[in-house]
Amino acid sequence: MDKAPPETTNTDGRRASHGSVTLADVAALARVAPITVSRALNNPDSVSETLRSRIRTAVDQLGYVPNRMAGALASAKTKVIPVIVPSLSNVVFIEVIEGVQETLTAHGYQLLLGTTDYNLEREAELVSALLGWAPPGVMIAGLRHLPRTNTILKNAGLPVVEMMEYGARCIDMNVGLSHFRAGMEMAEHLLARGYRKIGFVGTRLRDDYRARQRYDGMHRRLLESKTASDMLFDYPGGGSQQLGWNALGDVLKTNPELDALFFANDEMAVGAILRAQRDGIAIPGRIAIAGFNGLPVSSLVTPALTTIISPRKLMGHTAAEMLLARISGGSPAARRVNVGLELAAREST
Amino acid sequence: MDKAPPETTNTDGRRASHGSVTLADVAALARVAPITVSRALNNPDSVSETLRSRIRTAVDQLGYVPNRMAGALASAKTKVIPVIVPSLSNVVFIEVIEGVQETLTAHGYQLLLGTTDYNLEREAELVSALLGWAPPGVMIAGLRHLPRTNTILKNAGLPVVEMMEYGARCIDMNVGLSHFRAGMEMAEHLLARGYRKIGFVGTRLRDDYRARQRYDGMHRRLLESKTASDMLFDYPGGGSQQLGWNALGDVLKTNPELDALFFANDEMAVGAILRAQRDGIAIPGRIAIAGFNGLPVSSLVTPALTTIISPRKLMGHTAAEMLLARISGGSPAARRVNVGLELAAREST
DNA sequence: ATGAATTTTGATAGCGCTACCATTTTTCTT
DNA sequence: AAGAAAAATGGTAGCGCTATCAAAATTCAT
Numbered sequence: 234m235d236k237a238p239p240e241t242t243n244t245d246g247r248r249a250s251h252g253s254v255t256l257a258d259v260a261a262l263a264r265v266a267p268i269t270v271s272r273a274l275n276n277p278d279s280v281s282e283t284l285r286s287r288i289r290t291a292v293d294q295l296g297y298v299p300n301r302m303a304g305a306l307a308s309a310k311t312k313v314i315p316v317i318v319p320s321l322s323n324v325v326f327i328e329v330i331e332g333v334q335e336t337l338t339a340h341g342y343q344l345l346l347g348t349t350d351y352n353l354e355r356e357a358e359l360v361s362a363l364l365g366w367a368p369p370g371v372m373i374a375g376l377r378h379l380p381r382t383n384t385i386l387k388n389a390g391l392p393v394v395e396m397m398e399y400g401a402r403c404i405d406m407n408v409g410l411s412h413f414r415a416g417m418e419m420a421e422h423l424l425a426r427g428y429r430k431i432g433f434v435g436t437r438l439r440d441d442y443r444a445r446q447r448y449d450g451m452h453r454r455l456l457e458s459k460t461a462s463d464m465l466f467d468y469p470g471g472g473s474q475q476l477g478w479n480a481l482g483d484v485l486k487t488n489p490e491l492d493a494l495f496f497a498n499d500e501m502a503v504g505a506i507l508r509a510q511r512d513g514i515a516i517p518g519r520i521a522i523a524g525f526n527g528l529p530v531s532s533l534v535t536p537a538l539t540t541i542i543s544p545r546k547l548m549g550h551t552a553a554e555m556l557l558a559r560i561s562g563g564s565p566a567a568r569r570v571n572v573g574l575e576l577a578a579r580e581s582t
Numbered sequence: 583m584d585k586a587p588p589e590t591t592n593t594d595g596r597r598a599s600h601g602s603v604t605l606a607d608v609a610a611l612a613r614v615a616p617i618t619v620s621r622a623l624n625n626p627d628s629v630s631e632t633l634r635s636r637i638r639t640a641v642d643q644l645g646y647v648p649n650r651m652a653g654a655l656a657s658a659k660t661k662v663i664p665v666i667v668p669s670l671s672n673v674v675f676i677e678v679i680e681g682v683q684e685t686l687t688a689h690g691y692q693l694l695l696g697t698t699d700y701n702l703e704r705e706a707e708l709v710s711a712l713l714g715w716a717p718p719g720v721m722i723a724g725l726r727h728l729p730r731t732n733t734i735l736k737n738a739g740l741p742v743v744e745m746m747e748y749g750a751r752c753i754d755m756n757v758g759l760s761h762f763r764a765g766m767e768m769a770e771h772l773l774a775r776g777y778r779k780i781g782f783v784g785t786r787l788r789d790d791y792r793a794r795q796r797y798d799g800m801h802r803r804l805l806e807s808k809t810a811s812d813m814l815f816d817y818p819g820g821g822s823q824q825l826g827w828n829a830l831g832d833v834l835k836t837n838p839e840l841d842a843l844f845f846a847n848d849e850m851a852v853g854a855i856l857r858a859q860r861d862g863i864a865i866p867g868r869i870a871i872a873g874f875n876g877l878p879v880s881s882l883v884t885p886a887l888t889t890i891i892s893p894r895k896l897m898g899h900t901a902a903e904m905l906l907a908r909i910s911g912g913s914p915a916a917r918r919v920n921v922g923l924e925l926a927a928r929e930s931t
Numbered sequence: 932a933t934g935a936a937t938t939t940t941g942a943t944a945g946c947g948c949t950a951c952c953a954t955t956t957t958t959c960t961t
Numbered sequence: 962a963a964g965a966a967a968a969a970t971g972g973t974a975g976c977g978c979t980a981t982c983a984a985a986a987t988t989c990a991t
Contacts, residue, residue: 255977266941271979281939296737301714302660303977306651306946310979313694321680324673331670334697343712345662346695348683362692365650388645474879507882510859530823533856604947615971620949630969652947655976 254295263291274299305367314556315363317347317356317373319441322471324500325526325545326374329396332549333372340557351440357382364389370556376400376407377442392559394552398443399571406559407569408552412443415541416450418576419495419523420461422539424454426582428493428521429461434480435497438467444497447525451495464488472497477504482512485520492520493582499524499531499540506534506581521582527575536580544572603644612640623648654716663905664712666696666705666722668790671820673849674875674894675723678745681898682721689906700789706731713738719905725749725756726791741908743901747792748920755908756918757901761792764890765799767925768844768872769810771888773803775931777842777870778810783829784846785821787814793821793846796874800844813837821846826853831861834869841869842931848873848880848889855883855930870931876924885929893921 260267265284273280273288280288291297305311316333318326334344347363349356357379360371364385370392378386386393386404399409423431433451435444448465455461466484468476477496481504484491496502502524509516516522516536524531527542551572555565609616614633622629622637629637640646654660665682667675683693696712698705706728709720713734719741727735735742735753748758772780782800784793797814804810815833817825826845830853833840845851851873858865865871865885873880876891900921904914 256979257977267977268942268979269940272940275979279939284940296734298710298714300655300716300977302651302655302716303946304979306649306655306948307977307979309946311651321676321683327670327676334670334695338697344695346683346693348687361647365647367649367651385645474882478882503879504882507879507884511882511884530852530856533823533827533853533860535856535860605949606947616947617949617972618970621970624949628969633970649947652976653949655978656947656949658949658976 328545332546336553412446413450416447420454474504477501481505677894681895685902761795762799765796769803823853826850830854
């Protein structure tokens with residue numbers, strides 16, 4: 234905080250980055266070689282106490298901030314990890330990111346965020362662009378990508394974790410849960426409670442193929458039962474509470490024969506419950522409602538929402554830990570982890 | 583996708599970053615000078631059509647991904663912008679980030695995410711660390727930082743936008759709203775509806791000083807009125823629906839004389855409403871409830887929640903636009919923007 | 932005390948890219 | 962057609978840091 238130069242450009246007119254205080258300046262002030270300063274900062278134990286403290290003083294005095302670019306370029310190592318998710322509007326991704334962030338931060342890594350808006354083309358571009366940062370690993374949502382994306386990631390030869398869904402084939406590592414199975418379990422539950430005409434309400438199902446997998450799971454189980462049938466409702470727009478609110482009205486009007494609705498997520502399901510409350514529609518009397526995710530709100534609404542709880546933060550933690558394990562040369566406990574799911578049977582069904 | 587080398591290390595045993603295909607390789611294949619490839623990629627118009635297509639072919643054939651570190655080091659420019667927020671558990675920050683992300687992405691910038699967990703010490707470290715990426719600008723939540731943080735940011739001499747709150751003194755640019763005013767307006771509203779004993783329910787108010795400012799605003803207005811009084815409740819933990827749910831019970835038991843509760847955010851307020859619904863507590867008959875933020879759910883609960891709507895995504899967009907304007911040399915329309923707020927008087931009061 | 936093993940420090944040479952200026956080629960002017 | 966202006970291309974020299982190996986200083990063993 235003493236004599237940081239106000240100008241961003243050097244006096245000689247040549248390029249300069251930010252504070253313009255370089256490692257060499259520190260070295261000069263501390264009367265040591267630049268490489269020693271580098272060591273003192275990155276590997277303190279390899280420098281004697283004397284020099285270390287002299288260097289620390291110089292660093293503080295000059296307000297030196299290491300240029301990560303230069304360091305990364307020289308060592309071909311960074312501590313920035315791209316995390317690629319479809320969207321930030323969905324709480325689910327947020328919580329996974331949170332888990333990832335917590336673990337990464339604890340190990341001194343930074344998170345470089347990319348969103349694809351469920352567009353695989355954009356995902357491919359993003360992966361390419363982010364690889365330009367020479368990251369030590371990549372975290373990405375989903376198992377389905379363009380062939381191009383798979384190729385790029387495989388060729389990059391770095392640790393990759395695919396998150397959110399669990400499946401047989403992954404690029405490198407995989408942490409998630411089976412959405413197909415989630416759908417089956419919910420179908421099982423609804424059948425057990427006597428529902429026979431079940432609607433699945435989702436949004437943008439062509440893009441959100443994980444929600445679609447839940448539908449497929451449900452559909453399969455209902456087919457097996459031979460006594461029940463389903464109906465698929467696909468709305469445009471994000472899976473918000475407002476959408477669930479609207480959907481309940483629509484569906485009841487156009488398909489009064491339905492006796493249960495399985496929503497693609499808790500947000501929508503909660504919206505539907507709030508609508509039912511407002512309009513005096515009996516749940517589960519008139520129609521049963523189920524969701525997916527196990528958001529905290531699901532247990533607070535009346536009636537409490539039947540849902541499938543997914544361990545989102547755990548997923549983030551696990552994924553980050555696996556990645557870090559691989560980065561530091563070791564191998565993770567397992568290359569594929571199914572974090573599982575838990576059906577919470579509550580009042581709404 | 584042709585001949586990407588499987589190894590990460592060079593044959594000569596020296597360091598290599600990722601794909602190891604460099605600009606020089608592309609140049610060799612296209613039979614031009616490296617600098618021409620650089621130009622073809624960064625400033626296509628300055629290269630003839632002939633060479634440009636020859637270079638593009640070479641790039642595709644080799645699967646070349648530019649090394650951003652090297653580029654950034656050489657040009658002292660990056661397209662990565664640090665965004666520093668207290669937490670990801672709060673929807674409010676997410677929506678601002680979303681807005682920021684949309685605008686930044688549209689201009690080819692990347693978002694480097696940092697969270698402080700409401701810890702100013704950590705914030706200072708984060709700022710320092712992120713400046714090491716020589717970013718062209720910085721976005722940070724809040725106007726209150728450690729003196730050290732202010733110094734670092736000012737000395738860095740780059741565009742800085744402070745978001746979320748609007749105030750007189752900012753490091754460089756500021757986009758937000760006045761939380762003090764929000765508190766006053768809510769007090770005004772509650773007074774107008776005849777409430778006189780008002781509780782403010784928040785969490786971690788020492789850290790979340792913006793919530794505290796809302797309380798201060800309310801307190802001031804109530805003092806002026808001379809007829810009303812307030813009471814402050816400060817809970818530990820995050821401001822979740824569950825916490826609002828619990829708080830309603832606590833507060834009614836220990837302070838039955840209260841006739842209104844102003845929650846620090848909509849999440850808590852909605853939790854309280856859901857609890858009231860479940861327990862048959864009349865709102866606003868027994869007690870009025872108000873929130874802050876204007877989350878979509880606030881208008882879906884019964885009774886609909888009175889709240890103050892803050893334009894969060896707009897804040898993110900505006901902030902990002904101002905920053906980009908400054909980065910590209912221009913100056914933003916204004917250095918300080920008050921995005922304003924809107925009180926939605928609904929059924930819960 | 933003396934040579935060997937160990938620790939600490941330094942000199943050198945890039946990492947992959949772009950700024951800067953010089954050179955060549957093309958287009959324009961009269 | 963000859964020279965001037967403009968456009969396209971290239972050579973050189975770093976950006977700030979760290980890997981590698983070499984040298985110096987220290988500690989250890991006998």
